[in-house]
Amino acid sequence: MYAYDEIDRTLVNERVSEFRDQVKRRLSGELTEDEFKILRLQNGVYLQLHAYMFRVAIPYGTLATNQLRALAHVARKYDRGYGHFTTRQNIQFNWIKLAELPDALEDLAKVGIHAMQTSGNNMRNVTSDQWAGVAPGEIEDPRIWSELIRQHTTLHPEFSFLPRKFKIAITASDHDRAAIKIHDIGLRLIKNEKGETGFEVLVGGGLGRTPFIAKTIKHFVHGRDILSYIEAILRVYNQYGRRDNIYKARIKILVHELGIEKFSREVEDEWQHIRNSSLQIDDEVIEDIRSRFTYPAYEKLPHMPDELRQAAADPDFEAWRKNSVAPHKVQGYSIVTISLKPVGGPPGDATAEQMDALADLADKYSFGEIRVGHEQNLALPHVAKRDLPALWKALDKLGLATPNVNLITDIIACPGLDYCSLANARSIPIAQELTRRFANHELANLIGRLHINISGCINACGHHHVGHIGILGVEKNGEEVYQITIGGRADENAALGTLIGPGVKFDEVADVVEDVVEAYLALRERPEELFMDTVKRLGVEPFKERVYATR
Amino acid sequence: MTSPLEQKKIKIAGPSVVTANRTWDGIVVYRTAAKGWSAELSEAAIVRNSDEAKALLAEAVADDVGAIGPYIAPVQIGEDGKILPGNLREQIRRTGITIGQPAQV
Incomplete structure (x- = not known):
């Protein structure tokens, strides 16, 4: 766990007081919604279909038990008794009242939780591997560096009014559980030949209506230089990123339009100006952060008790x-x-x-x-x-032992049209039906590792582009229609899925997925050949034929 | 079901209402003929052409303290005169999520 210091606690508490005053002024009419919107977004408050939605940050995915209890308390006292964990290590509450939000934030602040960097065009909550610090073979705990970046970017004026939101993810393992290649900046902790810690830096990943897999911009940036290098990227983005068109404002579009070589040169030039500035990190700073992460006093235990x-x-x-x-x-x-x-x-x-x-x-x-x-x-x-x-x-x-992790029913899904004001189609009912179809554990186990990702609109919060089977809900002539992709993945070999054909209706989605799975079971050469291996070997055509032959 | 956030031109094809979310608690509300807001769709003012819709929307936008994000939403009028949501999105806003909440599963 990371232990916050007095500066962190003061910052979080001051933020609550500030927001309480802003809410009070909004409810009295002193602030218009236009004036207030950016302020609420900076505190994780969206407006959804039924109510305000409150998104709370869980930096690098680490929670202490008193923090989880505080989230339960917020769910119970201010919401409808539950919360929704998102694809970016946040939790969302769907039914919160604006008038009660300052109290909810104050309750969370008591245990060091806040909603900063969970919305708005700023540097978002830095995410990391949920196995950080305990995964075998890890270079080192990536949360140390996540925390460094969190401290540097929180409320940093240069990163608070970016052309669009900006997301960073960090991994320190060969197997990427943090999906770094679909982030604006992805960082992979590595050691150089001298044994020094640094990062492979990737840039320009992202999903949404124009998906891109991030490209490596620099193979090794020393740990002491990582803040200046990130800042150089942000400066180039701030300078050239488009602010005139929301759909072209993400850094992925800039990287694509400039080309990675030109973008790299621009970053390199900028970096040379600031590299040897105060942004260079002293070893003591890293050691101080490292010392604030405490690890359990593990016992000496047998391998097989x-x-x-x-x-x-x-x-x-x-x-x-x-x-x-x-x-x-x-x-x-x-x-x-x-x-x-x-x-x-x-x-x-x-x-x-x-x-x-x-x-x-x-x-x-x-x-x-x-x-x-x-x-x-x-x-x-x-x-x-x-x-x-x-x-x-x-x-x-507790209903928390479903044996389906990494199996076909371990589905990623956005809230979709049941909750979200941006959605065009429902996601959750599709996921629910699929979990019923594949509820038989023996069948799910026979199928093996297979990730289904569902989004209810092109903004892709359900990461459909990188699902082994991706499902995107759209609206056509007033009806929900779902496009199916296969072959996407979000790990170290990240790839975007390929559309297999025309969209299908709400009621047909589970049948189509069943067809894809049956095709896979018939086509695989041996039980150990995973779905993704079969797709890689044969392409999407056999699956397409199977799905559309009778439709 | 195009998101009303993308609603740029006011063009209505049938009976419509102005809906928004109440400022202090965020619940779904409808603009009434009495220049107020109601949580009941049955109390919503019905508009039937673009000029009426623009006028009702302008009035709703002006009440910035009462409700936020007002937009024009289609409705259907039943044979008994009952007002019904005109699409799935508005149906969900009126009657709630189409799935069980976790505690109900």
């Missing part, structure tokens, strides 16, 4: 363990992913009761720490293997 050996005889436990439990860097411990994708449930939602109970379990089994991943699941990062059977039983009672 008796409790785990005995529980292995239970097929239900084994089904859950196989998909939910991952290796930990410390022997005798595991990382446990908590599926927020129950059969028939909205992906990413958790009730206040579940949050409270999970906080209790994290205190008991995970040294009081919870993680949030971009796949809209949670994780307990430090679970002793001996405790896995007991944890599984407790999670099962």
